[in-house]
Amino acid sequence: MPSKPGWRGGLLKALYRTSIASFTLALSCLSAIAEPARVMSLNLCTDQLAMALAAPGQLISISFLSRDPMLSPLSEKATAYPINHGRAEEVFLERPNLVVTGTYSLQNTTPLLKRLGFRVEEFSFVQTLDTIPGEIRRMGALLGREERAEALARSFETELADIESRRCEARPTALAYEQAGVALGRGTLADSVLAAAGFRNLASEAGIEGMAPFPLELIVEQKPDIIITRAGEEDAPSLGARVPHHPALRAFSGTRIGPFVPRGAWSCGGPFVIQAVKALAALREEIAPCGEAR
Amino acid sequence: MRPLALNALLGLLALALFLASLAVGPAELGPSESVRGLLAGGSEAAAVIMREIRLPRAILGLAIGFTLGISGAVLQGFLRNPLAEPGIIGVSAMAAFGAVAAFYTGLAGSTLYALPAGALIGALLAVLLLLALAARSGSTLTLILAGVALSSLSGALTSLVLNLSPNPFASYEIIFWLLGSLKDRSIEHVWLALPLMAGGWLLIALSARAIDALSLGEEAAASLGIHMARTRLLIVVGVALGVGAATAVAGTIGFVGLVVPHLIRPLTNRLPSRLLLPAGLGGAALLLAADVAARVVLPAGELNVGVLTALIGAPFFLWLVVRSRREVF
Known part of the structure; x- marks a missing residue:
């Protein structure tokens, strides 16, 4: 029998939709029944979402990383919450009703907590603006x-759509250059x-999926209009942080090198990312104003 | 082989590999474009790639290889120990720890000068400690074992300091310090390390006559008018300057100083002083070749050059131990 990929794909999609819908329905029923009174967040990124949404007193602890101004855009707000180090013992002592964490972090802690009977919800952080x-x-x-979540999500979507609608033909080139000459490619938030x-x-455009080294020589050849470095590494030196300051990059004119994005603004896919989009859109408008391109 | 012919041959080999190092890189520049970029004219991109990226790397490969080769030769001659080499006896590892301790703790801000300063202190401490040990016991084995202990200790301390750094990316740099690399070095690094390395070469060259006399034994050397304390000082400071500066900019690169003197010794008249220059040139050729290979084998990610020198050197070391088992143990 000849295969019918279109038909099969349609069925899969329909199944997928119904399962998502029933899942959301189940979730909303569940939360209507029992709204967790004590929530613990073990991951920098779930911290941001939880701090933005939780009711007063509901969030009982966040990860210690959220207080690090190098990583977290909400480091000041984070001082208002008790901190944890993502250890199973800490969770056990606090007896939360819900634990939120990332799928990528603490791979050993999560199964242990589940075995101990805690409700653990994991968030994937391989994500983009759409997610x-x-x-x-x-x-x-x-x-x-x-x-509150609906309001926050709506305003995020509106702001994003507004910025996206102002894009035009002028599309300058950019490179998000992390420590040690690693660039952020396809599929990343950046x-x-x-x-x-x-x-x-x-x-x-060079075909990098996720994060991969981007040789200095290729940067010199391709001359991006901007190179975005990581913000805030003056306090703790490392050799990798010096790579974007290699004399070869300073030697040719016309490229702007700098952090450009507020500290920690795109380390996590949360509401705060909109600050990174705004900052870069403003920079783009400054480098290549839309009016001139037309 | 006549010394002049040997030196000319090794010099030409090093020169050829220096040019090969200039020709290899992720940006595919043609030969004429490379030459124009290096000397004058050519496109801006070619000029920047050649002068700011490839030239510093090739100069460092040459100078660091020379330093490691000449240091291995002088240590083997002075200690009369066939297995002595800056990497094996722990001088490189201590230099790396010194550089890491000075730089990552942020004591000196994030200035690059912290690297050679820390590395020189580390290397100096290691050489002094090892010479004190060697003076007490003449056994080849004691020195090597002390070197093993010193290398492990400073490797662990290096990892510790990098893990304790508040910068979460610092711990990724452990591999650079344990298995060095010449990736993304710049002309700043050349100015930082080359003068110190050249000073080291000079001091080692000044000790040449003394290590020849020492091959007859210490008493015979003294009767020939050799000043032991002065010789020791020249070699200690010379090796510490050279290896310290090399490690500060390229991390720990092992085994070059072991392999090269052994390969070249049969081609000389076996006087330790006659080995110094050829061992330096041979070391330069070996490191440049390894650095070219590191870029060709894994073009995207680039291999650490210390991995390649260890792949060549460690089996050689094992073979030396097996061959000379009777003398050593």
């Missing part, structure tokens, strides 16, 4: 704060932020 409203709504449903702000990401 963020969904993550906000999911966290809202988990915390029983759907209304890639989708660059696209939304109206930049071409040279790393993606």
